[in-house]
Amino acid sequence: MRSLPRIVLEPVVRTALLEDLGRAGDLTTDSIVPAGATATVQLVSRDAGVVAGLPAALLAWELVDPTIAVEVHLPDGSRVAPGSVIATASGPARGLLTGERVALNLLGHLSGVATSTAAIADVIAHTGAKVADTRKTIPGLRALQKYAVTCGGGSNHRFGLDDAVLIKDNHIAVAGGVRQAVEAARAHIGHLVKVEVEVDSLSMLAELLEVGADVVLLDNFTPAQLREAVTMVDGAMVTEASGRITPETAVPIAEAGVDLISVGWLTHSARVLDIGLDHLSST
Structure with a gap:
């Protein structure tokens, strides 16, 4: 902490x-x-x-x-x-x-x-996953809320738009594809900045694996899909799961083998x- x-x-x-x-x-x-x-x-x-x-x-x-x-x-x-x-x-x-x-x-x-945060961290403690926050914070309170997440045993995601790249569906649509988006981002940023890409299907994950990234955000995957995704990634990227996660649904998601579970309501609706x-x- x-x-x-x-x-x-x-x-x-x-x-x-x-x-x-x-x-x-x-x-x-x-x-x-x-x-x-x-x-x-x-x-x-x-x-x-x-x-x-x-x-x-x-x-x-x-x-x-x-x-x-x-x-x-x-x-x-x-x-x-x-x-x-x-x-x-x-x-x-x-x-x-x-x-x-x-x-x-x-x-x-x-x-x-x-x-x-502790409610989720406690129930997934037997796995290798950690619960993380998001940028869905109350304006003006981000630093304090992210600090509070660490007090509850959680991990911090990026603090703003300026400390990491997170390529989401709209960025991919504008860029014309996963490869184009990742390559454009890497050409723009410095060597210390990490790149994360959001995918919503296993086929999209396969496309991302061809170009590579530091982190993959597996959005709204089922536990079964997450297990397959973790196998496909095979340690090549940090794996993060997201999508309406609660203390009840967090356990099978964590047990699927992902590294992180990101939860927006920890800060915007706690x-x-x-x-x-x-x-x-x-x-």
Whole structure:
């Protein structure tokens, strides 16, 4: 599991706080909570899952009030049960309440991504396959969501259009064929850039094997077709399966022998992990 540098986290968290605070700040908290009041609160998981995004959540409190102190009990990547205390925060009550929603939004969403990833990673752990994300991410949150995938035991696919070539059906149609598309791509890119090609049939895979690529994306293949495809590739390319994969369908797909299973909904539709802020004491 890698970590995210502050320079990546801070713009996202600042944007979320600015969106929430608007032009006048926290009217509710500032009108009700005395300026000198202090409090201690806990971040508590109400579901079973995997923690991710804690540094982003804690940064929200730090940016609101840097005097808030936090003790982390279960860092990112930890498995939690209902009632697990993830962290304890103490300091000015106004700052704790003002930063609460942004902190919980980021932590709950990213922990949901990690939890969804773990649901697939766990069931295919007996195979050689890994679950990977895609570019189907929420705008502005890609780096954070891909980090959350690693917290759940997954692998990252390309981060953008600029770090790898992925030739899909429309590219092939415009190029005039698989060979033409691959050759055009290789003539354009540098020697360190990998090329992946999406195929939707075994005959198309056979055509790709004639020209070669680094990775083949086997789209919407059945487990039986995947087994045949893996045999045809015979280690010549990394094999990746995709297409409406769930924890239930992932097992036979992984057992077919593919190297990767890419799943878009891990980032664009993951259910949040329910994490609450429990109030312990105030003075």
